[in-house]
Amino acid sequence: MAHKSIKLYEKQLGKHWSLIYSMAYRKFTDTGTAEEAITFVTKELGADDWHRLRQYKPVSKFKTYLMTVVSNLLIDFTRKKYGRKRVPEWIQKRGVLWNKIYTLLCIKGQSNNDVAEQMADDNKNPDIVEEAIWEIKEKVTDCGKPLRPTIVESDSEPVDPVTPEDELIKKETEARIKALNLSSKERLLLKLIYKEGNSVSKAGRMLGLNADQAHGRHRRLLIKIRQELEREDFFQE
Numbered sequence: 001m002a003h004k005s006i007k008l009y010e011k012q013l014g015k016h017w018s019l020i021y022s023m024a025y026r027k028f029t030d031t032g033t034a035e036e037a038i039t040f041v042t043k044e045l046g047a048d049d050w051h052r053l054r055q056y057k058p059v060s061k062f063k064t065y066l067m068t069v070v071s072n073l074l075i076d077f078t079r080k081k082y083g084r085k086r087v088p089e090w091i092q093k094r095g096v097l098w099n100k101i102y103t104l105l106c107i108k109g110q111s112n113n114d115v116a117e118q119m120a121d122d123n124k125n126p127d128i129v130e131e132a133i134w135e136i137k138e139k140v141t142d143c144g145k146p147l148r149p150t151i152v153e154s155d156s157e158p159v160d161p162v163t164p165e166d167e168l169i170k171k172e173t174e175a176r177i178k179a180l181n182l183s184s185k186e187r188l189l190l191k192l193i194y195k196e197g198n199s200v201s202k203a204g205r206m207l208g209l210n211a212d213q214a215h216g217r218h219r220r221l222l223i224k225i226r227q228e229l230e231r232e233d234f235f236q237e
Helices: 002-015 017-027 029-053 060-081 089-094 096-107 112-121 126-139 164-180 184-195 200-206 212-230
Strands: none
Touching: 002 017, 002 029, 002 164, 017 029, 017 060, 029 060, 089 096, 089 126, 096 126, 112 126, 126 184, 184 200, 184 212, 200 212
16 A cells, blocks of 8 residues: 555656746755755655655645645755744734734745735735735845845955945935835835845836836836925925
C-alpha cells in the first residue's frame, strides 16, 4: 500500500511541478535561493511517506490544497534561512482582522487581490479590508519579502554631497506633503516612485494597476498636490 501511495503522490507532484517552481521564484529574487527552497519543499512533501499530501480531502481541488501546503513550507524555509518575522506591535493592537491580513500579506506573501478575496469569503467589510491592506503595504516596507542580510554595493556610483540647504528643503517639502489629506494608496504610490526609485509603470504593477491606470493616477495625484501646496502659498517667495 505504501508503495502505491508513493507512486500516486509522485505522479501528482510531477503534474503540478511548475506550480512549485513558480511559487518559489515569485517569493525569492535570486535563483540560488529559489532552488534551495524548491529542494526543501520537495523533501518535506515526501517526508513520512507523503504525510502532508495524505491529509488532502477532496472537498477542494488538489491544486488548491497543494498551493496551501507549498506556501506554508516556503514560510518554514524562509524562517530557517533568515529568521522569523514577527507581527509588529501596532498591527497586534488593531485586532484579529489586521493580524490575519498582515499574516496573509506579509508573511505568506499573498497578493492584495488574493487577500481581499479571502477576506470577502469570510464576509469581512471590503472597505475596511482594502484600507488595512494599503496601510500595511505602506508602513511595512519588507511586506511579503523574506528576511535576508543587507547587501552593500561597493562599486556604486558616487553621488553629489547633500548640502544643509538641500536637506532642509527636502524635510520641509516632505512635511508639507505628509500633512496633505492623501489616502494610504496615494501615499504608497508616491513612496514607491519617489522614495524607492521605481518607475510609474512598475510602481503601478506592484499595486495591481496597469500602465495607463498608474500614469493617470500619478498625474492626478501631482495635480492634487500642486493645488494644495499653491493654496498654502508654498511656491511664493
